Amino acid sequence: MLERPLPRNPMRHALKYMLLSLSLLAANAATAQVPSALATCTRxxxxxxxxxxEGNAYSVAAAGSTTYLRGFEVAGKRYWAQTNSRYGQLTFFTGLASDGEAWVGYSQRVGWTTRNRFSSSGGSSGKFTCSRITGC
Incomplete structure (x- = not known):
């Protein structure tokens, strides 16, 4: 019996990049180097x-409790932008891509764990949990 690979979910990867970038933004170092398999970042x-x-690029800018993300996704050859608004332990986000896809969601921090939920106009939706110890 042949095994089929699971379909790639670009929204889930975008959210993981977003969460990775937010954690790097919180770091105190002036320049951050992530292992080359993930990303190389400058701050x-x-x-x-x-x-x-793979050539995917993104940037994160912070202003108060709002975070602005922009990026380019190589696989879909599309640009995207996302805005995050933080209210205590809860962060709401909305995004729009150059192909017209829009998405909304939230992240809720509970101790060392972050619960994430999202849905998009492209039909993707999901939830996942990230931990500082075990990752996403």
Missing amino acids: SANLLACVDA
């Missing part, structure tokens, strides 16, 4: 810019 006072080994 200034309020901007983080990253490029991964």
